[in-house]
Amino acid sequence: PTFKRIIRNQSTENFSGLPYIYALLNCLICTWYGTPLVSHDNVPVMTVNSIGAVFQITYIVTFIVYADKEKKMRMLGMLLGVFGLLAIIVAGSLQIADRATRWIFVGFLSCASLISMFASPLFI
Template sequence: MVFSASHSVFIICRDAAGIAGNIFAFGLFLSPIHTYRRIIRNRSTEEFSGLPYIYALLNCLICVWYGSPLVSSDNILIMTVNSAGAVFQLVYIALFIIYAEKSKKVRMLGLLLAVFGLCAIIVFGSLQMTDLVMRRLIVGLLSCVSLISMFASPLFIINLVIRTKSVEFMPFYLSLSTFLMSTSFFLYGIFNYDLFIYVPNGIGTILGIVQLALYFYYKDSSKEDSREPLIVPYP
């Protein structure tokens, strides 16, 4: 009876953390809107790069597959948040292609097809594994590596903040959203006993703390309005 009650509490805590992570993730999904308002207004992608959105889409699609019932039956909230993230990235990529010059259009379309092709290979290959434990292990490792590399992307921004002593390129609410989302999914992974979730999000939590600490340390040095960075992590 005690074990059953304890297990129920863990499930409630897990689901609460996952739902919170889904909510906080929207702060990250919406972060490029400032950039795209400028692109649409100027009808040009200027010097902005579309690569971060391509990579974010690949990350989301891999994590969607890991969270699907065909790979892991207890990670539905991972599938939902990354499904939403994939939709946002597709919209951003579509807008980028619309307003990019011809050479960039061709490149982005090629990269988009490459992402879909790679994901199809991952899905088809993993489905050939009849051992469900091995399937979850392989796809989990891929999603973990993808998430860690995505969470490592703010290191460039952190280095820029320290070098310039300015938080111009590291908006507070984006850093806060990163920290809250990473912490939520770190707890979700802990409660779900899933190291493929709590390890990368634990790293994301640490990086989020570093970003917030730097923000409060250097915020008085920033005189200009913040701009949204182009690289955004997803769970």
């Protein structure tokens, strides 16, 4: 209903894009967690979260298209931050030689991102 309204009114009105940013971050970290470089036999986790990331990117792009200039710039900055943070997480976790330790580390980050995703509506 939110995006139908945004598209119909051609405005993001008072909606916040923050929950979609947190959801994208969560999906990307969980996708990384599901890759064979981090986990064994977690392809379903990788698949489901990569599909979720595509949905979140679609929502974010739609939000940006209909946002005013200030919100647009803020969302683009946060989107850049998400991809930057993911790059740091990937590069940092690949520095952990022991696969079990890498699995625990990325798993912990995945849990933290999930909590932030569920808590994000509280910050609006």
